[in-house]
Structures are given as structure tokens and as C-alpha cells.
Amino acid sequence: MNFDPVVFGEGFHRFVELEYQVFGAVLAPLLHIATFIILLMVFRYGNRVKTLFTVYFTLNWGFLFGYWGVYAVIYWAKIGMVYLLSYLAAPVLLALIAAGWLRELFRKSIDLDYSRIERHRWTILPILLWGFWYPAYRYGQGFVPSAGDLLFSYYGLMPCPTTMVVLSLFALNYPAGNRALFRLMTAYALLVGTATVLTGWLPDVPFILIGVYAFALILLEGRKRRQFP
Numbered sequence: 001m002n003f004d005p006v007v008f009g010e011g012f013h014r015f016v017e018l019e020y021q022v023f024g025a026v027l028a029p030l031l032h033i034a035t036f037i038i039l040l041m042v043f044r045y046g047n048r049v050k051t052l053f054t055v056y057f058t059l060n061w062g063f064l065f066g067y068w069g070v071y072a073v074i075y076w077a078k079i080g081m082v083y084l085l086s087y088l089a090a091p092v093l094l095a096l097i098a099a100g101w102l103r104e105l106f107r108k109s110i111d112l113d114y115s116r117i118e119r120h121r122w123t124i125l126p127i128l129l130w131g132f133w134y135p136a137y138r139y140g141q142g143f144v145p146s147a148g149d150l151l152f153s154y155y156g157l158m159p160c161p162t163t164m165v166v167l168s169l170f171a172l173n174y175p176a177g178n179r180a181l182f183r184l185m186t187a188y189a190l191l192v193g194t195a196t197v198l199t200g201w202l203p204d205v206p207f208i209l210i211g212v213y214a215f216a217l218i219l220l221e222g223r224k225r226r227q228f229p
Contacts, residue, residue: 002082003045003082003083003086005198005199005200007079007080008083008086008137008199008222009139009140009199009201010140011075011076011079011083012139012196012199012201013138013139013201015072015075016154016158017132017148018086019067019157019158020154020157023067023072024152024154024157027156027157028151028152028153028154028155028157029151029152030155031060031155031156031157032132032150032151032152032153032156033051033229034056034156035056035155035156035165036132038052038053038056042112042114042169043114046112046113046114046115047111047112047113048140049112050108050110050112051108051200053110053112054101054104054110055105057166058098058101058102058104058105060156060162061094061097061098061101061159061162061178062098062101064094064096064098064157064158064159064162065094065095065097067154068090068091068094068158068159069090069091069094069095070091070099072087072090072091073087073088073091075141086195088191089191089195090159090188090192093184093187093188093192094159096184097163097181097184097185097188099180100138100180100184101176101181104178104181105149107160107178109177109178110170110177110178110181111173111176111177111219113173113176114172114173117172117173121171121172121173123171124168124171124172124210124213125167125168126206127164127206127210128168128169130161130164130206131155131160131161131162131163131164131165131168131206132150132153132155132161132206133145133149133150133153133155134149134153134154134155134158134161134164134203135149135153135203136137136149136153137201137202137203139200139201140200143202143203157190159188160192160193160196160203160207161203161207162202163185163188163189163207164189164206164207164210165184166185167185167186167189167210167211168210169216170182170185170214171210171213171214171217174214174218174221175217175221180219182214182218183218185214186211186214186215186218188211189207189208189210189211189214190208190211190212190215193207193208193211194208194209
């Protein structure tokens with residue numbers, strides 16, 4: 001069987017819709033409200049809410065791995081082996097990210113202190129907001145955004161917008177924090193974000209941008225370490 005980007009794109013769109021039909025009505029607003037409250041607490045109290053932040057996103061990524069990592073393998077296998085092989089990078093990375101969040105419960109290496117952030121870093125804030133809003137998109141037709149997306153979008157239900165928000169947050173004060181998680185989410189943004197955009201899923205264009213930005217931070221930090229060991 002040959003790979004058809006249109007089949008993959010339509011299959012991806014149906015997979016997204018199926019998740020929303022099952023979980024969206026309850027989980028979407030719950031995840032948006034919970035995240036909004038937690039982000040307000042992060043910017044107000046910093047590392048004093050580190051445990052709450054970690055527990056919340058560990059649970060969120062556990063859910064994401066269950067649907068987008070485990071069930072997705074069954075879903076794409078039914079469509080065709082070539083499509084499953086094309087998708088396999090996502091569940092592998094999601095498993096590593098979910099494991100990274102579990103380890104973070106004990107390592108406590110995340111840094112949520114944003115009191116001394118370089119001003120230019122705040123330019124990525126629109127990407128964080130885009131991930132949280134993540135306006136509705138109909139495959140092959142275009143965006144149909146509404147104010148309701150602030151409560152009922154796919155944020156929290158899809159790994160891409162969820163990673164967009166957290167990776168943006170981590171990028172604000174990188175290299176402080178959990179570098180392993182940062183690198184894994186950067187890899188996810190670059191690999192999966194590029195794949196979804198190439199199949200026509202345009203809401204993930206900012207996902208690629210934050211991936212490129214995060215990768216640049218990693219390279220710059222590596223260069224500084226070599227110059228000043």
C-alpha cells in the first residue's frame with residue numbers, strides 16, 4: 001500500500017473528531033479552566049505551585065498518551081500499516097514525555113520562577129495563547145474560530161496545543177528547569193508538528209515555530225557550554 005497524504009490527513013481529522021465526540025463536552029472546558037487557574041498561580045506564586053503544576057500535567061499527559069499513544073496505534077493499524085509506520089514517532093515520543101512527567105514528580109527539577117525573564121523572550125507569548133485557544137479547523141476547508149474555543153477547543157485533548165502551551169512556558173526561562181522534558185517536547189514539536197502541517201493541519205504552524213525556537217535555545221546553550229565549560 002502506498003502512502004496517500006490525503007488519506008492520512010482525513011484519517012487524522014476523523015481521529016480528532018472521534019476524541020472530541022467522546023471526551024470533548026466534559027473534558028475540554030475542565031482542562032481549559034484548570035489550566036487557566038494553574039497558569040495564573042504560576043505567574044503569581046512561581047515555584048510554590050510546582051507540585052500542583054507537575055501533578056496536573058502528569059495526569060494530562062497520561063491521558064494524551066492513552067488516546068494518542070495507545071489507542072492511536074490500533075486506529076492507524078486498521079487503516080493500513082504504512083499509515084501506522086508513518087505515525088509511530090508520535091506514540092514513542094508521547095511515551096517518553098509521559099515518563100518524563102512521572103519522573104518529574106520525584107525529581108522536582110521544573111523551574112517556574114518567571115520574575116527575571118529577558119524581555120525578548122516574551123515574544124513567544126502569542127504561541128502559548130494560540131495553543132490555549134487553538135481555533136477550530138475543518139480539514140480541507142479552513143478555520144472556523146469562535147470565542148467558545150477558549151473553553152471548548154482541543155487544548156488538553158490533543159498533544160500539539162498542549163505541548164505548545166507548556167513548551168512555550170518552559171522556553172521563557174530555559175535553560176533553567178527540566179531539560180530532558182524540554183528536549184523531548186522540542187522533538188515532538190519539530191517532528192509531529194511538521195508532519196501534521198504537511199498533511200494539511202494548519203493550526204500546528206505555530207507549533208513548528210515554537211519547536212524551531214526551542215531547538216535554537218538548545219543549540220545556543222550547548223554552544224555556551226563548550227565556550228565556558
